[in-house]
Amino acid sequence: MALKPTLRNLFIDREFVEKVSFLKNIPIFDGLSNSALGKLTGIMYSKKYPAGELIFEEGKVGKALFIIFDGEVAITKAAGNSEPKIIATHEKGAFFGEMALLEELPRSATAKTTKETTLFLMYKVKFDWFIEKDPRVGLKVIYNIAKVLSGRLRETSEFFAKTV
Amino acid sequence: MSNTRIYKTIGLLLLIGACIWFIYMVKSILMPFILSLVFAYLLSPLVGFFEAKGLKRIVSVLILYSIFLVIFIGTSIVMIPQIFREVSVLSNSIPEYTATIKGSISSFQQKVEAKYPIIKQKGIFDSTIKNAEQFVNSETSKVPEYLAAIFSMVSIFVLIPFITFFFLLEGKAGIDFIFQKIPPRYTETILSLICEIDESLGNFFRGQFIESSCVGALSIIGLLILGIDYAVLIGIVAGLANMIPYLGPFAGTVPALIVGFIEYQNVTVMVKIVIMFSLVQFIDNNLIQPIILSKGVNLHPVTVIFAIMAGAQVAGVIGMFLSVPLVCIIKVTFMIIIHRKDLI
Known part of the structure; x- marks a missing residue:
């Protein structure tokens, strides 16, 4: 009986298991199997950012989606000559820059870490390749991104309806 | 520019210079490492396949090596006796072939000299044959040197798989280490560049490998149908040569033509061989290449020829590949840097 966990520890990568169970809770990977998430980890990179570090700048062309594995990120927007305004703060499990997976356009805001942060990066060029190799999983991710964007659009519309 | 920055830049330049000098000094032993790097790069997606199942990297690499060992042993059981048989028959037949060629040249010489006596008087034929023999003898005696220079058998069977194993095992950690050292604000740009190079290069390498295997297999089948001796050997040479763009297909055809001529001594067989290789190239260009998308990067023919010649000059046959x-x-x-200024 004790043999099974020992064998498991010998062959299975614990870091990978942690990563997959973390990604399972991310809305854009909703409904994906462990095997599909395993494949997606192959096109992801992780990177540690110190506190107060710039991740990307408003106006620069976006190339990747970012998922916060640990830490905190502030999204700011330039407001004329005054200090940039913080429009959102994201924590563990949140993601941002998802539009970069769909089109290469300038970023609409700036992202900066507020604490030491570990991010998972998924690049458009790698994701495009992944869609070609595994269209079923790729389509599911695109569908989930569309759902997230639709939800954000609805929130924005409601916000404008209230303010106007 | 501040003094510290100037010192840092000078230090970096000196370090790069020292690295280039060191690589130049040890260039004769670099080849197994470069080849292992290429193999590790080609095999990493297969390791990734097992890793995506949750297996540790060491386990994934060991599974891959076990599969290759089984394939290698299986192929050896089938192919190696055939290759050895062909090599041994070829080496035994060389004196016979030499005599046949000499006989053909001699009869041709007699015919020409009978028609044009001045050629005999001046001894043009004799001196030409003597020079050609000297040239062939001197070049043939250098063949072992050439082979040793390319890489030793030890490198192929022991050193390269050994180094490749460690590149596969530690490569990901090494890349991750470098990735963590990239200044955060440039991460998106630099990694995007690396991803694009990886995509183009990965397509190119994998495409070349599949394409060459198909061309090799088709050539072997074609040569066996035509009844040409040493079909397996020539097919393998044709498959490997196919990796060299433009020049490769010709390099693959020549050995088949020589063997075909010696064996049958008629032009019909040579025409059949040319047609067969043209057919293989047609299938390659119109069926195989479009499927495997091996033309990930389009290079101008002149650039390719220049690159191959420069590669041959610097590092011989391996340099050509x-x-x-x-x-x-x-x-x-360069394409990314020129066209994607928006990234920087």
Whole structure:
């Protein structure tokens, strides 16, 4: 009986298991199997950012989606000559820059870490390749991104309806 | 520029210079490492396949090596006796072939000299044959040196798989280490560049490998149908030569033509061989290449020829194989830098 966990520890990568169970809770990977998430980890990179570090700048062309594995990120927007305004703060499990997976356009805001942060990066060029190799999983991710964007659009519309 | 920055830049330049000098000094032993790097790069997606199942990297690499060992042993059982048989028959037949060629030349010489006596008087034929023999003898005696220079058998069977194993095992951690050292604000740009190079180069290498295997297999089948001796050997040479763009297909056809001529001594067989290789190239260009998308990076023919010749000059046969992928890396990098100013 004790043999099974020992064998498991010998062959299975614990870091990978942690990563997959973390990604399972991310809305854009909703409904994906462990095997599909395993494949997606192959096109992801992780990177540690110190506190107060710039991740990307408003106006620069976006190339990747970012998922916060640990830490905190502030999204700011330039407001004329005054200090940039913080429009959102994201924590563990949140993601941002998802539009970069769909089109290469300038970023609409700036992202900066507020604490030491570990991010998972998924690049458009790698994701495009992944869609070609595994269209079923790729389509599911695109569908989930569309759902997230639709939800954000609805929130924005409601916000404008209230303010106007 | 502050003094510290100037010192840092000078230090970096000196370090790069020292690295280039060191690589130049040890260039004779670099080949197994470069080949292992290429193999590790080609095999990493297969390791990734097992890793995606949740297996540790060491376990994934060991599974891959076990599969290759089984394939290698299986192929050896089938192919190696055939190759050895062909090599031994070839080495035994060389004196006979030499006599046949000499006989053909001699009868041709007699015919020509009978028609044009001045050629005999001046001894043009004799001196030409003597020079040709001297040239062939001197070049043939150098063949072992050439082979040893390319790489030793020990490198192929022991050193390269050994180094490749460690590149596969530690490569990901090494890349991750470098990735963590990239200044955060440039991460998106630099990694995007690396991803694009990786995509183009990966397509190129994998495409070349599949394409060459198909061309080799088709050539073997074609030569067996035509009844040409040493079909397996020539097919393998044709498959490997096919990795060299433009020049490769010719390099693969020549040995078949020589063997075909010696064996049958008529032009019909040579025409059949040319048609067969043209057919293989037609299938390659119109069926195989479109499927495997091996033309990930389009290079101008002149650039390819220059790269191959420069590669041959710098590193011999291996240089010919590696020059085109190297030019691909340079081209992709420049294309991204020129066309994607928005990234920087």
